[in-house]
Amino acid sequence: MENPQSLAPKTTTVIDIPTETPVRDHIVWSLFNTIFLNWCCLGFVAFAYSVKSRDRKMVGDVIGAQTYASTAKCLNVCSLVLGLLLTITFIILFVTGSLMIPQMVRQHGGY
Template identity: 75%
Template sequence: QGSNVTALPSLRLWCPQGVPHSQDTVKEEQEVAEMGPPEGSAPMTSTVITIPRETPHRDHVLWSLFSTLFLNWCCLGFVAFAYSVRARDRKMVGDIIGAQSYASTAKCLNIWALVLGLLLTITLIAVFATVSAVNFRLYFRI
């Protein structure tokens, strides 16, 4: 019961092993295909098994941990970490909607922690550089 491949341009059919079919074999296969399955056989049924695909929902735990350790201005990183842990808990329970909600909040808090942390860090560096320059001028009376 192998699949036959037609060779072009001639109309000869070939078996998978490369042995050509005779014209009688081709006619018999066509007749069997037209007649259908034998009468005593059970009807063919198909079973469809639906396996739910696990969609990876990000809970942003690593990003929140980084924000907590390095960019924790106004405790936004810690709050983001708490929401990330809640999102992971909801995901483990199977509450996808709740997990997405907590993960979205954690992502928003992480973005704010990152932006605020970068702005405050740049501001502190600028202030420190300005104060150092002023003190340098005053010390050396330039």
């Protein structure tokens, strides 16, 4: 008596998984820069490039999505650095200005 399972043809299934790395569109970072650090509208422009990158990714254009994503990343970095520098500068000017007001009042005789 032979085993009936050994007579059945063996089949295999092959699943191809693409090895492409996912494209990051930086949309959350761009939205943060648009709302909080939108100096010179760099955050808004970065947000626009992030949306374009997401659109290109949905269509299947990986190279176009990577191009827009790298531009959005560069604009986000510039917006973040510029925003932090300007915010720190304004804080320093405000603190030094408020320290100078009592000194100026004393110099002018209390007016």
